[in-house]
Each structure stands twice: as structure tokens, then as C-alpha cells.
Amino acid sequence: MDIKKNIKEFENTLADTGCSLIAVSKTKPVELIQSAYEEGLRDFGENKIQEMVEKHEQLPGDIRWHMIGHLQRNKVKYIAPFVHLIHSVDSLKLLQEIEKQGKKAGRTINCLLQVYIASETTKFGLDEQSLIELLTSDEFNSMSHISICGLMGMASNTDDEHAIRKEFKQLSLLFSTIDKKIDHQAVEMRELSMGMSGDYKIAIEEGSTMIRVGSAVFGERNY
Numbered sequence: 303m304d305i306k307k308n309i310k311e312f313e314n315t316l317a318d319t320g321c322s323l324i325a326v327s328k329t330k331p332v333e334l335i336q337s338a339y340e341e342g343l344r345d346f347g348e349n350k351i352q353e354m355v356e357k358h359e360q361l362p363g364d365i366r367w368h369m370i371g372h373l374q375r376n377k378v379k380y381i382a383p384f385v386h387l388i389h390s391v392d393s394l395k396l397l398q399e400i401e402k403q404g405k406k407a408g409r410t411i412n413c414l415l416q417v418y419i420a421s422e423t424t425k426f427g428l429d430e431q432s433l434i435e436l437l438t439s440d441e442f443n444s445m446s447h448i449s450i451c452g453l454m455g456m457a458s459n460t461d462d463e464h465a466i467r468k469e470f471k472q473l474s475l476l477f478s479t480i481d482k483k484i485d486h487q488a489v490e491m492r493e494l495s496m497g498m499s500g501d502y503k504i505a506i507e508e509g510s511t512m513i514r515v516g517s518a519v520f521g522e523r524n525y
């Protein structure tokens with residue numbers, strides 16, 4: 303795997319798109335992340351708390367760490383002091399814990415709300431109605447250490463490009479709807495996190511501002 307070449311290719315693909323690359327480094331060793339860092343990457347995505355904490359401790363301090371995986375509430379405290387963006391907020395209860403830990407750490411934590419767009423039942427996320435309920439709730443209104451920066455979604459794991467595009471379109475539409483509907487100082491729809499190794503090209507065409515790419519940068523993962 304020539305990660306240098308892969309990174310160059312992504313730089314070319316993303317030039318002038320307004321979309322940025324989150325290099326998904328889960329399961330990959332710190333040496334490999336360090337090499338990607340030396341090629342200029344600063345945004346890395348992890349899906350496990352423990353792994354993110356360990357890598358954060360060993361790697362340069364100016365890396366922006368993105369939590370992209372399903373989050374257990376009792377573990378938020380470990381990443382609250384340093385996490386750059388949590389992509390995977392899927393409940394009010396989780397958001398309340400992030401608020402609590404943000405307060406303790408003395409910082410405002412950037413979050414994306416994860417939306418359920420796939421036809422598979424295994425994926426996490428909020429539907430449109432619960433998303434709007436959350437953003438208009440008194441509980442959310444009383445929070446002061448949360449900044450909602452946008453939405454995240456995962457398309458179905460399929461070769462059917464038409465189906466994938468349809469799901470991304472749906473998320474993109476919701477992104478602009480929320481932007482118009484919700485007038486709240488802690489909500490600003492700037493980032494639309496969608497697209498992975500298999501579907502990032504479609505995601506960019508449908509308005510993604512952050513693609514989360516693992517295997518196409520670092521090679522296949524061995525679990």
C-alpha cells in the first residue's frame with residue numbers, strides 16, 4: 303500500500319470541492335498514522351475510545367481527532383478533553399453526557415448528529431422527526447458546551463449506486479432543511495459528513511463536506 307500516493311490522489315480529487323478528507327485510522331498502527339501526518343494529513347477518524355486515547359497520547363498534538371463510531375455514554379469522559387469533532391451523536395442522552403463532560407473539561411464540544419439513511423436496520427442514527435425534536439427540546443436549549451456543526455450519515459452497504467445516491471440526496475436535503483428550520487446559536491449546518499472508501503465519489507457529488515476514508519488511504523483492515 304503506497305499511502306503517499308493515495309493521499310496525493312485524494313488531494314487532487316478534493317481540490318476545489320470544499321470537501322475535506324478524514325483519514326479513518328482505526329486498527330492501524332501509530333507509525334502509519336505518523337507517515338500520513340508527515341504527508342500533511344491532520345484529520346484522523348477512530349471508532350473506539352480506548353484506541354483514540356492511546357493514539358492521541360502518542361502522536362503530535364495538532365492532530366484533529368474525529369470520533370466516528372457508536373459512543374457509549376460512560377466513555378465520553380476519556381475523549382472530552384481533546385476530541386475535535388464527534389460525528390456519531392444519535393441521542394439526547396448521549397448529548398447530555400457530552401455537555402456534562404464538556405463542562406468539566408472547560409470546552410465546547412463540536413458534534414454532528416448522525417442520521418439514519420440506510421435501508422439496513424443495523425446502522426445507528428436519528429430519523430428526521432427525532433432530530434428536530436432533539437434540536438427544539440428544552441434539554442438541548444439549556445446546554446452551553448455543545449456546538450452542533452452538521453450531520454453525518456452512512457449509506458447502505460451495496461453496489462447499487464442509484465440506491466446510495468438516493469440516500470445521500472435524502473441526507474443532503476435534510477441538511478438544508480434543518481439549516482432553514484432551526485434558528486439556534488449552537489446549531490450551524492456547516493459540515494455534512496458522508497462518503498467512505500466505496501462511495502465517496504457519489505457523496506462528493508451530493509454535497510459532502512467531509513469524507514471518512516479508511517481502506518482507500520491505508521489499505522484493508524485486518525481485525
Ligand SMILES: *Cc1c(COP(=O)(O)O)cnc(C)c1O
Pocket residue numbers: 326328349370371456497498499500514515516517518
Ligand atoms: C470504518 C468507517 C469508515 C471508513 O470505512 P472505509 O470503507 O475503510 O473507508 C467510515 N465511517 C465510519 C463510521 C466507519 O466506521
